Amino acid sequence: MALIVQSFYTYEAGRSRIFFADTFLAAGPETVSTEKNGFFFSMFLKKGYAFYKKIGARHLRITKLAVTVIDYFHDMVKVQYNANYVKKTGEPVSVDFEVTYFVQHPDEVPKIFGFVAGDEMRMYKEAGLI
Numbered sequence: 001m002a003l004i005v006q007s008f009y010t011y012e013a014g015r016s017r018i019f020f021a022d023t024f025l026a027a028g029p030e031t032v033s034t035e036k037n038g039f040f041f042s043m044f045l046k047k048g049y050a051f052y053k054k055i056g057a058r059h060l061r062i063t064k065l066a067v068t069v070i071d072y073f074h075d076m077v078k079v080q081y082n083a084n085y086v087k088k089t090g091e092p093v094s095v096d097f098e099v100t101y102f103v104q105h106p107d108e109v110p111k112i113f114g115f116v117a118g119d120e121m122r123m124y125k126e127a128g129l130i
Helices: 002-009 013-017 037-054 118-125
Strands: 019-029 032-036 057-071 074-086 092-104 110-115
Touching: 032 037, 057 092, 092 118
Parallel strands: 019 110
Antiparallel strands: 019 032, 057 074, 074 092, 092 110
């Protein structure tokens, strides 16, 4: 899981993408969807990372990581993050959030086959970032 999280720190779409399964589940407060890990997912990641930079993203770190073993091949990983931003006014903002990942590790490279995230846009609005 450490390798996966390192890729999120750098906001590199290509590097993050290698840690997702060919097909995976994405769940938020209002939607659940299956996604394909391909060209369009790579474009989605790049667009997302550009958005984070636009709203002032500066640093992302893990504050807590809890792994629950499901079976020999699968884990549930709850990751609590702290992200630092700088508003357009120059004011620093810190937000905390959690994402739960479902990870399969059939070989040396773990693969995310699903994740559950909170209401990201509401969090940004409440923090005054958008």
